[in-house]
Amino acid sequence: MNENSSSNTNGDIDRWLEWIKDCKYLPETDFKQLCTIISDIFFEESNVQPIFSPVTICGDLHGQYYDVQELFRTGGYPPDTQYIFMGDFVDRGYYSLETLTQLLVFKAKWPDRITLLRGNHESRQVTQVYGFYDECMKKYGNANLWRFCCRLFDLMPIGALIDNEVLCIHGGLSPDIGTIDQMRIIERDQEIPHRGGFCDLMWSDPDDIDWWAISPRGAGWLFGEKPTSQFMHNNQLSLICRAHQLVQEGIKFMFDEHLVTVWSAPNYCYRCGNIAAILAFHTATNHETKLFNAVPDNQRVIPSKTTTPYFL
Template sequence: MAAEIENGKTLSPEQIAEAEKYKNEANEYFKNKVYEKAIEFYSKAIEIDSSNAVYYANRSLANLRTELFGYALNDAVSAVKSDPSYLKAYYRRAAAHMSLGKFKLALSDFEVVSKRRPNDADAKKKFVECNKIVKKMAFERAINVDRPEKTLAEMYQSLESISIEDDYTGPKLSNEETVTLEFMKELMQWYKDQKKLHKKYAYKILYDIDAYLRKQPSLVDIAIPDEGKFTVCGDIHGQFYDLLNIFEKNGLPSETNPYLFNGDFVDRGSFSVECIFLLFGFKLLFPNHFYLSRGNHESINMNQMYGFTGEVTAKYSSTMADMFTQVYNFLPLCHLLNNKVLVMHGGLFSSDEVTLDDLRNVERNRQPPEEGIMCELLWSDPQPQNGRSPSKRGVGCQFGPDVTENFLKKNNLEYVIRSHEVKDMGYEVAHNGKCITVFSAPNYCDTMGNKGAYIILKGKDMKPQYEVYEAVPHPNVKPMMYANSLMNLIM
């Protein structure tokens, strides 16, 4: 049977068969979690038959799995347009909207499906779950209007008198004491043995790090001595045992072994609590030799969807989850190394006029906006071609080699380091060596098969050296275990 395509031409049986062949090959890649190849073959099918809703819906899901939320949304919209009766297309559009924190739009798609299939228990369940999220968010907004938000210090005042049970044998701090190296070593082993830091000390670390971060600028200047070593790590995403492996390979943080972790410490991986307390602890121990940049996942929408909020609530309390939201708002947005190298989580900007002073002046105490400098620092990605393009993620922008070159020239810089994207070798050098990506979560989500990497710099020449490593075993706790239940249903 022939099929009509958008330009009015009729596809031959051979063309239909070829498109289906590409789709079936893509399906196999998808089953084997080789998502980039799946996207490639779905695209080949779409090139032949651009009116097939199934091809768009399938590619939408593959784009979701690789966090290309903008592309996923575009594909879902195309699927709905191609066949408004194809209900899976509405699920895909809902998933893309949820990934972007647009829960009301997701709810309208679930409503379409539940109305068309009133007896479908699965459709009803998804509608009900999404409706709960929307109502909860509306309720929280309403009570926040009527009730002044407590500062983290005020929250902590009611918690610092917590007693320590007699049977607790883990790491301890006195009320007056900040973290020590001995405490940090004990904590690493305690977490490695899958035990929980007592809530009294967890709350204290949060209180202390909040007090410190509030005094920091949005852009932090770092001086690296000529003979000094400096390590830059990318996304960790709750992969605690891989974080320990970095310290095993590269040495513990110290005044002679400084680190910068470049955002996305949490979410997806189910040991995010362990990761963040370890990182915050080392920041308190070595404030001038251990640095943390905010990533796009240090935000409330991402945390609610991808697991961190659920994990904190399960291991501690919803109050602590609220505390983290406040702390994340004060994380610096970028770091300048030896006045030569700018490090940020996402990337560059939709304007050629952005200067380092603009970055210093960003008001960061907020949730990431959907546009502007702060948004782009957290969300943007490089592209191989010159110019700029709409973001494949639906937030931020994509920027080409010319954009990077112009920014570096304007600000008298040598290159930029960013993270934010999975890379097969854990790193990628782009834009004529001027834009480097580093990603430090190997075998991301236990599915991607990528290596992890970190970058070592020496102050005298700032030439990057790349250390690549494989994932290490971890306890049988699956990624996304604490993610929003609806996200697991539709992904």
């Protein structure tokens, strides 16, 4: 990329930053351009991105744009605060497109200051069931942008490793994956498979069991304290951070504080009444929980009514 086009790109990114501040999604051509920029960045990233503290980690967001603004007010804005987002940016909430756009624009502007990991909702199948597909159809009138996003999801890193000792991943462990090196050789550029190691990393949940159990979700596993401590020992980890499960209090430590679930979508699905949390690591062993609540109704803009095709 020559200097001229690079400065043009920078101008575009700054324009998009202004645009998304008002919860406005980008015109189709701009969004495609943004996707192209981000694809190039993701392509260079490892399956397990190495990160150095200080860094703040975040759990599921699920399209709650206004609450994501509250997250940044709570944790600080990039580039001053470095972030790892552990997936599930889209589905369920009304503003998946705007939420994803916000994160992608930050990523384009400061690629080294924000890491975006894949979650189980960053997938073709799941977004067609839980809303993001319908949202793209409604807001853009076609599925092109949804296809672009899915292509981008395929390229997202699977995990992040802070200071070589804190592993961040969306779901949890897999009986097929005993080492981080095994995570590094996954062919990640694909739709999340229905079973196997990659699938489990996106879908598994910790539980108060000894070893492994079938997950009621129908994908991934329930994993207990023993496989967790074994995995931590084998990979010389001090902590596993993951998201994927609603926690009423925003954050929940398990297994003698060796595993933590971070949940960053307050009042999930507009009904759960939960608090949200982010976890700021000053160093790998010194971390601080920051909590925040859903943004009140009067701070949200009311969209105009549009026509739903079935009712034309």
